[in-house]
Amino acid sequence: MFCENCGTAVRDGSEFCTSCGKKMAVTGVAGQRTGAESVAALGAYKVVSFQASISNTGSGQDVAATLQRTIDQEANSGWVFVQIQELTTFVSGNSGCFGLGATPGTTTSMAVLIFKRT
Ligand SMILES: [Zn+2]
Numbered sequence: 495m496f497c498e499n500c501g502t503a504v505r506d507g508s509e510f511c512t513s514c515g516k517k518m519a520v521t522g523v524a525g526q527r528t529g530a531e532s533v534a535a536l537g538a539y540k541v542v543s544f545q546a547s548i549s550n551t552g553s554g555q556d557v558a559a560t561l562q563r564t565i566d567q568e569a570n571s572g573w574v575f576v577q578i579q580e581l582t583t584f585v586s587g588n589s590g591c592f593g594l595g596a597t598p599g600t601t602t603s604m605a606v607l608i609f610k611r612t
Contacts, residue, residue, distance in 0.1 A: 544605040573609035
């Protein structure tokens with residue numbers, strides 16, 4: 495995104511312009527998130543997909559820290575953590591052309607965090 499004051503390219507999610515220091519307008523990821531939340535807020539529960547990404551040298555500790563941050567973040571907007579659950583999705587295979595290049599179906603799994611409105 496770009497600073498609306500001086501036009502400098504600023505990393506997405508930055509709060510202030512690195513060049514002139516002007517406070518950035520909330521756009522992009524943060525804006526979409528707000529939209530998703532207002533829809534979810536209609537219900538008493540909210541489900542957030544959780545993908546931990548850690549570096550090669552990362553450990554379980556880092557995953558736990560990321561998870562903790564997500565929970566804290568949601569708590570700030572009034573969502574209480576209920577549980578974490580693993581969702582397994584089947585991805586259908588490709589039959590290929592006359593059996594050539596056929597790939598079997600696979601399953602992929604991801605974690606979702608369930609939050610409850612206080
Ligand atoms: Zn600027």
